[in-house]
Amino acid sequence: MKAVLFDMFGVIARVQSPESMAVLERTAGADPDRFWAAYWSERPPYDRGEVTGPGYWQAVFAHLGISPDRRLTEELTAADLRSWSEIDRRMVDLLGRLADQGLVLGLLSNIPEDLAARYEATQPWLERFAVRGLSCRIGSAKPEPAAYEWCVRELGLPPEEILFVDDRAENVDAARRLGLQGHVFTSEEELRVALEAALT
CATH class of the missing domain: 3.40.50.1000 (HAD superfamily/HAD-like)
Structure with missing residues (x-):
């Protein structure tokens, strides 16, 4: 080797802690199971650089039936980054x-x-x-x-x-x-x- x-x-x-995951759930204001299903189903294109952060969250919102919102996008992006930073x-x-x-x-x-x-x-x-x-x-x-x-x-x-x-x-x-x-x-x-x- x-x-x-x-x-x-x-x-x-x-990995994300239960506390950081709860922050994301509260920020999104969506059913936790539906939120995480949308979060992970749209993650691969985001990870591969095929979409930007706002584009990723718009796709998540579409799954959840939430209208695109700039402030909510910014809040979720910030919470998401914190959740992976330990x-x-x-x-x-x-x-x-x-x-x-x-x-x-x-x-x-x-x-x-x-x-x-x-x-x-x-x-x-x-x-x-x-x-x-x-x-x-x-x-x-x-x-x-x-x-x-x-x-x-x-x-x-x-x-x-x-x-x-x-x-x-x-x-x-x-x-x-x-x-x-x-x-x-x-x-x-x-x-x-x-x-x-x-x-x-």
């Missing part, structure tokens, strides 16, 4: 240690442009990554093969020399089908054990 390709959310950054500092520290050991680090994240820009403006540790495969900029998202293939080309290494780390088994399985090593993330401690095994 010469490189580690990391997922962002659920690995380095935390970092696991232990994982950031681990990135630093891996970089100091000479491992090449890559990032492959399903992330919309609004959130990518927020992270770049506030998280200097992103500079640790030699390659950043952000779905909104590479035009493909996990588990689409093209997303992994883009990262492998940019890393310039054979797939078998890259360990892909993600909290979703379906994303890790997709990477393995392309020849990458894979680890389903559950904790920083278990990842350290897996990294030690891969390096021996």
